[in-house]
Amino acid sequence: MKKKISIIFTLSVLIFFNSVKASNSFYKYKTDTLPTLQLIPYLQQMPIDLFIGKPIDTLLSYIPSNFYNIKVYPVGISNRGMMFNAGHLFISFTPDKNGPSIALWVNEFTHMNRYSPNSIWDATLFRKENIFKIQIWKDQNHCIIGDCSPY
Secondary structure, three states, rough: HHHHHHHHHHHHHHHHHHHHHHOHHHHHHHHHOOHHHHHHHHHHOOOHHHOOOOOOEEEEHHOOOOOOOOEEEOOOOOOOOHHHEEEEEEEOOOOOOOOOOOEEEEEOOOOOEEOOOOOOHHHHHOOOOOOOEEEEEEEEOOEEEEOOOOO
């Protein structure tokens, strides 16, 4: 009887870990660099909902590290008061605006002061904040994944 229970328990553990591995199969394809043509399909299969509420650095560890630029931008520039409040981290993969990019929005700040009278923020501290919204852009005019609303 003990042997049967032991076998059933072992099989249950194996089935559980196999299902966890299958649900995380996206992550085994992560690479440090990807050519731009392969980047969009890679980003399109990324399960972005898993990163909402997690630190920005968590998502950054799953995207190719060959991005061209990473910068903190304000919430908006049309409203004078909002241009001094940090809003999102923008990651571009090419020097021109026609390449893929990612915008990672933060709503609540715990690691840094959101307000800056000079509109200059520390990207390292911003990366510790939790993601509120993710946008993946094919180019400057086409948001292809995520909450593509302006703010």
